[in-house]
Amino acid sequence: MDSLSRRSVIAGASALGAAMAFNLSTLPVLAQDGSKTLRLPLLRGSGNLDPQRYVGIFAVQDMIFDPLVQYGPGGKIEPSLADSWDVTPDDISITFHLRPGVSFTDGVPWDATSMVWNLNRWLPNEEYRWLQVAANYKSIEVIDEMTVALHFTKPTPTALTELGYVRPVRFLSPNAVDETGLYKTPIGTGPWIVEREGPSGTDLVPNRNYWGPKPELDRVSLVVIPDGMSRISSIIGGEIDAIGGKFIAPISPQEASTLNRNGVTVVTETGTDTMVLGFNPRREQFKDIRLREAFNLLIDREGIAKVVMKDYAQPTMNLYPEVIPYSGTRHPVPSRDVERAKALLEEAGWTGEGTRNKDGMPLNVELVISEDAVAGSRALGEVLQAGFLEAGIGLTLRNVDHAARHGDIPEFKYDLSLFVTNGAPYDPYNTLGLMFLSSVEPGTDGKIYEDEDLDALIQAALGAREGERPAAFQAVSDWLYDNWAIAPLFHGDRIWAHSSRIKSFTIPATEYEMPLKSLSL
Amino acid sequence: MIWLRKTFHIVGWPTLLLVSSFAFIAIFGSVISPYDPTMQNLSHSMQSFSGDHWLGADNLGRDTLSRLIAGAQTTLLGVVTVLLLAGTVGMMLGTLAGYFGGWLDEIVMRFCDFGFSVPSLFVALAFVGVFGPSYGNMILALSIAWVPIYARLTRGVVAAAASQAYIESLRVLGASPARIIFRHLVPVALGQVLVYASADAGLLALAIANLSFLGLGVQPPQAEWGQMLVSAMPYIQEAPRLVILPGIALTLLVIGFNLLGERIALAKNPRAMSRRKLTLRRAIFKKELEA
Numbered sequence: 001m002d003s004l005s006r007r008s009v010i011a012g013a014s015a016l017g018a019a020m021a022f023n024l025s026t027l028p029v030l031a032q033d034g035s036k037t038l039r040l041p042l043l044r045g046s047g048n049l050d051p052q053r054y055v056g057i058f059a060v061q062d063m064i065f066d067p068l069v070q071y072g073p074g075g076k077i078e079p080s081l082a083d084s085w086d087v088t089p090d091d092i093s094i095t096f097h098l099r100p101g102v103s104f105t106d107g108v109p110w111d112a113t114s115m116v117w118n119l120n121r122w123l124p125n126e127e128y129r130w131l132q133v134a135a136n137y138k139s140i141e142v143i144d145e146m147t148v149a150l151h152f153t154k155p156t157p158t159a160l161t162e163l164g165y166v167r168p169v170r171f172l173s174p175n176a177v178d179e180t181g182l183y184k185t186p187i188g189t190g191p192w193i194v195e196r197e198g199p200s201g202t203d204l205v206p207n208r209n210y211w212g213p214k215p216e217l218d219r220v221s222l223v224v225i226p227d228g229m230s231r232i233s234s235i236i237g238g239e240i241d242a243i244g245g246k247f248i249a250p251i252s253p254q255e256a257s258t259l260n261r262n263g264v265t266v267v268t269e270t271g272t273d274t275m276v277l278g279f280n281p282r283r284e285q286f287k288d289i290r291l292r293e294a295f296n297l298l299i300d301r302e303g304i305a306k307v308v309m310k311d312y313a314q315p316t317m318n319l320y321p322e323v324i325p326y327s328g329t330r331h332p333v334p335s336r337d338v339e340r341a342k343a344l345l346e347e348a349g350w351t352g353e354g355t356r357n358k359d360g361m362p363l364n365v366e367l368v369i370s371e372d373a374v375a376g377s378r379a380l381g382e383v384l385q386a387g388f389l390e391a392g393i394g395l396t397l398r399n400v401d402h403a404a405r406h407g408d409i410p411e412f413k414y415d416l417s418l419f420v421t422n423g424a425p426y427d428p429y430n431t432l433g434l435m436f437l438s439s440v441e442p443g444t445d446g447k448i449y450e451d452e453d454l455d456a457l458i459q460a461a462l463g464a465r466e467g468e469r470p471a472a473f474q475a476v477s478d479w480l481y482d483n484w485a486i487a488p489l490f491h492g493d494r495i496w497a498h499s500s501r502i503k504s505f506t507i508p509a510t511e512y513e514m515p516l517k518s519l520s521l
Numbered sequence: 522m523i524w525l526r527k528t529f530h531i532v533g534w535p536t537l538l539l540v541s542s543f544a545f546i547a548i549f550g551s552v553i554s555p556y557d558p559t560m561q562n563l564s565h566s567m568q569s570f571s572g573d574h575w576l577g578a579d580n581l582g583r584d585t586l587s588r589l590i591a592g593a594q595t596t597l598l599g600v601v602t603v604l605l606l607a608g609t610v611g612m613m614l615g616t617l618a619g620y621f622g623g624w625l626d627e628i629v630m631r632f633c634d635f636g637f638s639v640p641s642l643f644v645a646l647a648f649v650g651v652f653g654p655s656y657g658n659m660i661l662a663l664s665i666a667w668v669p670i671y672a673r674l675t676r677g678v679v680a681a682a683a684s685q686a687y688i689e690s691l692r693v694l695g696a697s698p699a700r701i702i703f704r705h706l707v708p709v710a711l712g713q714v715l716v717y718a719s720a721d722a723g724l725l726a727l728a729i730a731n732l733s734f735l736g737l738g739v740q741p742p743q744a745e746w747g748q749m750l751v752s753a754m755p756y757i758q759e760a761p762r763l764v765i766l767p768g769i770a771l772t773l774l775v776i777g778f779n780l781l782g783e784r785i786a787l788a789k790n791p792r793a794m795s796r797r798k799l800t801l802r803r804a805i806f807k808k809e810l811e812a
Contacts, residue, residue: 229757254755261759303563307581378752382581382741386561399654399736 036218036521038502039240040514041225041249046202049194050183051170052122058166058512059248060222063204065170065188068096068115068163071425073509075325077160081110081171081189091155091465098146102211104173106187112142114174119150121181122168130434130443131165132158132462155463158429165425166512191215191516200224216520228255235497236262241521244496246511251495252375253310259497268312268493269507272323273423275313275374277367277384277487278448282412285363290348292484294341295416298387301333305490308379313490319480321491324427326461326473331481341391356392364394365415372402374418380489381418409446419448424510428473432458449485533784539777546590547597556584558591559742567760579749579763580756589770591744596774599660600725604718606664611671612714616702618672619679629672636669642728649737659738663728667721674717678710716789720782723775730771746771 042057049056051065069085072078082096102110119140128134136152143149152159163169173187186194191212192204201223206215223240225231232255234240243249243259244267251259260266279286279295286292301315317334320327345363350356356363367384369377378399385395395416400408409417421431434443437458438450457479461472480486496515498505506518546553555575565582568574576585618629636644641663648662682688683706691701730747732738739745746767753763 232758252755254759258758300563307563307566378741379580383561383563385742386559386581397741399740 036216037221038217038219038242038516038519038521039221039223040242041231041234041240042201042222043224043247043249044226045199045224046197046222048183049186049197051166051172052168053183054167057247059245059514060202060204061166061170062190062513063192063220063516064186064190064194065166065172066190067165067170069160071161071164071509074323075161075424077164080164081115085160087160089465091152091157091159093149093151094159095143095147095149098148099211100146102189103209104175104187104189105193105207105209106173106175108173108175108187110171110189111145112148113145115148115171116140116142117174118171128168131162131169132156132429132433133162133169155465157465157469158462161425161429192220195219213517215516217516220514220516225249228252232258235259235264235499238499238501240499241501242496242498242505242515242519244494244507245514246494248514250375251497253308253312253492253495256312256495256497257310264497264499265502265505266495266497267505267507268495270314270321270323271423271492271494272321272427272510274316274319274321274421274491275380275489276319276419276421276448277489278417278419278446279486280412280415280417281447281450283415286415288348289484290344291350292487294344294348294391295388295393296484296487297334297337297341297344298391298393299384299487299489300336300387301489303336304380304383308376308383309490309492312493312495314493315490316488317481318488319421319431319477319486320428324424326428326469328470328474328477331477336387338390345391345393350392352392354392355394362394363392364396366396366398367416367418368398368400368405368408368414369418370400370402370405373405374420377418406444410442410444412442412446417446419445425512429462432476433462449480451483451485454479454485533780536777536780536784539773540781543593543597543774543777546593550590550594554587554590556587558583558587558744560584567756569760569762576766577760577762579753585763585766588744588749589746589766592746592749592767592770593774595656595739595743595745596726596729596771599656599663599729600722602660603663603667603725604722606660607667608671608714608718610664611668612675612707612710614668615672615675615677616679616706616710619676620683620698620702620706622680626676629676633669633673633676636666637673641666641670642731645728645732646735646737649732654737654740656739656743659729659732663725663732667725670721671714671717675710675714678713679706682706682709712789716782716785718782719785720779723778723782726771726774726778 042060044057046060047056049061049064051061066081068080068082070078070080079099081099081102083099084097086095088094096115098111098115104110104114108114122128123134123137123140125134133150133152133156136154136156138151138153141149141151150159171189172183176183176185176187178184189211191207191210192215193207194202195205196203201221203222204220206217208214225234225240228250231240231243231249235243236259244251256266256268277295277299279292281287305311305313305315314321315333317331318327322330345351345356349358350363351358367381369381371378378397381395381397385397388395398414408414419435421427421435431448434440435445435448436450436454438447438452438455454476457472457476461469461476464472494507494511496505496507501521502519504518504520505515508515508517560583562578562582565574565578566580568578568582570577574584574586576589578584579588614629618626644666645659645662648665649658652658688701688705691705729738729745730750733745733747734751736751739748741748749767750764753760753767757764
């Protein structure tokens with residue numbers, strides 16, 4: 001082959017450059033054409049959307065499958081497939097009056113038959129006992145075609161909240177499974193229908209027969225963009241319209257600052273979860289309240305919220321933010337007090353120059369961090385490390401991946417660990433029930449703290465009747481605070497960003513929904 | 522001062538300047554460092570170039586210049602330790618295999634084959650994965666991964682030297698194997714190993730940065746360039762300097778070591794004489810003949 005001349009190289013490069021420029025310029029047009037197509041990124045493919053399996057993306061399942069009742073702003077329970085309901089005074093039975101005139105997108109009517117068929121798929125199943133409705137399940141009673149009662153073995157005040165969750169409680173058409181009962185296709189009563197599904201993304205079109213407010217958009221195109229930086233570049237470049245949501249396409253506080261600087265609208269709302277530094281309750285040293293108090297006093301919560309979270313967080317000493325029902329009164333956030341912490345350590349017998357020690361054992365502790373599981377935990381760990389060192393506490397950071405964290409934490413193989421509470425709609429019940437109650441096996445997220453006295457208070461709160469609940473949950477909150485049992489750090493904001501193509505945007509009530517309800521282009 | 526001039530001639534001033542600067546920083550780092558590299562000042566977070574922080578401050582308000590200096594110390598100490606450990610063990614194994622041959626040679630060479638069949642970084646990753654990430658474990662892991670390289674190199678040099686007449690003569694004269702190995706073979710192999718090690722140091726610096734970047738090497742709060750890079754990744758758009766500066770430092774160190782190794786290797790090889798030099802030589806030779 002003849003060697004290339006300079007002219008042909010220049011011509012080739014120009015052609016390539018023009019082709020690239022054309023390609024780049026066409027990308028935003030896809031999102032900005034006349035059609036009302038909303039393009040959103042997804043962290044990963046939608047996966048198997050069977051509501052009874054823990055695989056699919058919550059928010060996509062939420063678009064297709066409706067619940068009986070739904071979690072509204074501030075934890076208010078609102079009607080959905082159940083038009084209304086009656087709860088017995090002892091919280092042992094609930095009678096649901098089903099919404100009339102609703103059908104699945106394949107034409108199957110929504111009635112007692114389809115409801116019972118759905119509930120029987122999971123309610124009696126051992127696998128779902130982590131839900132109180134499943135653990136306390138007694139029977140289902142069909143009163144008439146549009147009225148069904150659920151009976152429990154004992155009072156279940158959490159039932160309505162739990163029936164608003166996405167998994168496993170959502171309803172699908174009996175035609176969505178094969179003859180053996182295995183899920184085959186997503187057919188629900190929800191506002192959206194899956195048009196195309198694949199590893200690169202999912203396209204959804206509106207359900208024109210939807211019982212609620214009809215979607216204003218022509219289509220939602222969910223594009224899989226696994227890399228955070230690529231997602232940021234995509235929204236800046238106009239290739240996607242919005243970004244955010246913890247389980248959809250999360251934005252870190254740092255990324256939010258970058259988007260702000262690039263003229264992308266950033267919308268925030270107080271988060272529904274809390275970042276907590278947990279002491280291993282099975283380590284002898286952390287049974288001493290003075291040590292726990294000293295650790296708490298060495299944390300610069302204001303600094304963490306300002307620098308690590310870029311002001312997208314509120315420092316706290318509470319387990320739950322105010323938006324969570326029964327979160328209780330706000331405890332004062334202590335200022336960092338190194339001298340008081342040192343005095344407490346001395347009093348507890350941890351003395352000496354450099355790293356403190358007691359009976360010859362140095363005060364070296366290990367903090368498990370995982371960027372995969374808790375984004376930003378590395379920087380957070382380094383701030384804690386410097387803060388503890390000032391009082392003679394050696395802190396080693398053990399960086400592990402998601403799988404290793406989920407192995408070590410439930411087995412209590414750590415001294416300190418970062419935990420995130422479950423947030424809405426699961427709290428205030430789930431975090432207390434699964435991550436504090438010692439009688440419940442630790443799940444993959446482990447235990448934040450355990451104590452017999454605390455167990456009794458939590459049991460009382462979880463079983464409390466409507467009027468008694470605020471006081472019962474307050475007692476739990478006060479016990480945690482008075483005993484310095486945990487070190488709550490901050491409530492991280494919920495962050496979304498959107499392009500100028502979106503005219504109206506509201507962050508949904510939970511992290512398990514798409515922001516589509518009030519969105520307009 | 523002849524030795525200095527000779528060194529200057531062999532290595533060249535840019536390489537010498539580069540490598541000696543890093544060596545100076547590594548040795549006197551603690552004295553010249555403006556701040557404690559681990560000291561956080563959250564109120565100085567992300568501060569740009571200023572009188573207080575010549576190269577700015579990172580996300581936790583730590584002085585970037587001080588961290589770069591500490592990173593040079595960490596990296597160079599790691600490189601030297603790995604080269605010493607891997608070089609010593611590798612040379613020992615290679616010399617024994619090359620001199621005695623037979624089954625010992627077979628065992629050592631098969632061990633080396635195994636070592637070469639698995640990429641060094643994978644060996645290091647497996648070791649750190651099992652024993653946990655720390656600076657010490659990383660040094661040990663890299664040393665283990667680097668041993669086969671030096672064992673094979675030494676074995677080749679020693680096997681060639683052992684068949685030379687002067688070694689045969691020593692054997693005939695009744696010199697002990699220890700005397701032959703330590704007085705005659707090791708010095709020959711050492712020259713080659715040092716030449717190779719000087720070029721290999723750059724690769725090792727990269728390996729240390731790689732492991733730390735993956736969170737398997739140096740652990741916080743100790744400063745290291747690979748770790749600085751990974752910590753700065755989320756801030757690449759806001760403050761690209763946080764990524765660029767450790768990147769430049771690492772690149773310069775690798776270039777310095779590579780140039781050093783190349784210049785030393787070239788100096789040891791015979792070179793074709795230039796036309797000018799040949800003419801000069803001829804003139805001198807002619808003059809001598811005439812005389």
